[in-house]
Amino acid sequence: MKGTVIEKLQCAGVTPTQQRVEIAQILFAKPQHLSAEQVLNMVNVDRPRVSKATVYNTLGLFARKGLIKEVIVDPSKVFYDSNTSEHHHFYMLDSGELRDIEIGEIRLENIPSLPEGTVTDGIDVVIRVRNKTD
Amino acid sequence: MKGTVIEKLQCAGVTPTQQRVEIAQILFAKPQHLSAEQVLNMVNVDRPRVSKATVYNTLGLFARKGLIKEVIVDPSKVFYDSNTSEHHHFYMLDSGELRDIEIGEIRLENIPSLPEGTVTDGIDVVIRVRNKTD
DNA sequence: GTCAGTGCAAACCCTTTGCAGAAAG
């Protein structure tokens, strides 16, 4: 299992240092949406392993290398999504939780023509939901 | 023109103070996407009119009252959109600029069923684009 | 006169950065 994570990092051109592997193991354990702080807490549950600076730097690096995706739905913090396949999100305003919407579950058509001289970098659909009892 | 802005605030249940009217005049002059800092600069171009705290408080108030919409596309700051009709956005990564996509220009179908016990608060589609020559 | 609104500065919080020491190859 550890081998797989290391390979994944190497394939992405990321040197698999001890700290990066620790972080990668958490992220790639399953598809999930984690803030930097959550990753920091999870990686250091039982004992200090990775510093805050390294968590931030590593998440930024992984995102640039395409290993994870940044999800911008909350003005106060970034979520990192270990599911890098094209998909969308429900954002539960009350809990701050994200839930995936598989690409096949939603139909997005008639994409208008892009601003001149630009190419698409990505399309994000966010359906914000709140509890009925509000 | 000034009367219209004041009425707009009153209709939304917002006391039209001098500062709020100043800010509203800028926002409602046309459909646009402004950061808090931009509003602060615009409202105080020739002389000090409104403090930073009041700009932030007012934008938050307007957004809560439905007079403007927050647009979350950049982790570093919130944009405020004076176009409150349902629509979507192009986000130009290189310039940081937003451009509206009218609701009729895009087709979004097969919205999957919402998480249990929730209702939709809003749907945001963001098409991130970057310059071809990157 | 009362209560809401404003301004200033300080506080906040997430994130980034500078730099010295540690690790990887």
Place this chain on the structure above:
DNA sequence: CTTTCTGCAAAGGGTTTGCACTGAC
């Protein structure tokens, strides 16, 4: 060894807050 990475603490930048003053009604 050399280069890259890490950790710490400090700095940064957008936003919020505490509190006294001002303004609206």
